[in-house]
């Protein structure tokens with residue numbers, strides 16, 4: 001079985017083709033993938049402009065599909081199922097991927113399969129050379145979500161804790177904006193932080209000692225704003241780098257501490273990190289150190305698969321299919337779900 005997957009929930013158009021091995025054995029294999037990031041287009045506005053995102057997905061989706069087929073040396077006739085991100089995400093952007101996927105499936109006489117975007121992130125480490133084994137604790141850290149989850153198998157997700165306000169990616173992005181960095185701020189702030197001393201500023205670690213695997217990042221953003229105001233109109237490059245380093249250190253410390261708490265609560269010895277913030281080098285370094293101390297194995301997706309992509313959607317569909325959990329549609333109908341809790345999958 002070959003699954004063609006589409007991702008269009010935000011500012012990346014992703015298409016990928018994954019093959020499910022025969023006999024139900026082994027991890028599905030990535031045959032081809034193509035991605036177009038809209039970051040350059042949205043940068044002028046300091047954030048994603050939903051209408052521009054939708055229109056750009058329309059422009060990109062078919063050329064990317066042709067690219068994936070060319071890469072894998074296959075044609076549309078070789079596709080057995082078409083998967084797409086059903087949500088959560090921007091409504092107009094989701095409609096493009098869902099509409100194209102379901103129309104393509106109908107034209108080919110093949111079934112289509114809706115996928116939860118966060119399930120894609122969660123299962124993206126299965127695209128790496130060293131895929132995890134179930135069960136594991138997952139730290140899901142993206143631009144819109146920050147959750148700790150117990151994952152017993154594909155489709156068996158229990159939320160252990162999540163953010164009560166901003167997501168970790170949002171904390172990175174909003175703080176970066178306050179520091180005058182371009183969108184999306186996370187990677188820019190991480191780069192600036194390399195030059196800084198995290199001890200130069202004292203920033204809060206909200207809910208650090210709550211004793212529960214929950215998060216809150218809104219207060220941190222306010223604290224960064226207060227510091228930026230104190231620095232005045234023309235902060236030095238060193239001051240900006242120090243504040244970036246302090247912000248990153250605060251976010252990372254909370255993420256690491258809560259991940260360890262979730263591992264302790266569940267008694268599990270495996271951690272999977274997924275979502276855009278999972279690309280952060282300091283987070284990886286500190287998680288590696290904390291996990292090594294506790295004899296916990298930690299898995300990350302490949303760096304380029306941390307942020308949104310089509311491969312994770314095709315992979316999630318393939319894993320569902322392999323386990324017989326998939327409920328594909330064949331009637332050409334579809335619905336998007338801009339707001340959708342992963343616990344409800």
Ligand code: KG4
Pocket residue numbers: 010121141142143144145168169170172173184185186187190275276277278279280281306307308
């Ligand atoms: O998972 P993702 O691509 O999109 C969502 O589904 O939200 O995550 C994007 C988020 C953004 O907030 C971005 O700033 C953050 O991931 N991010 C990073 C890094 N790379 C991406 N944050 C910190 N350090 C990074 N290296």
Ligand code: ZN
Pocket residue numbers: 117121142143275276307308
């Ligand atoms: Zn995402």
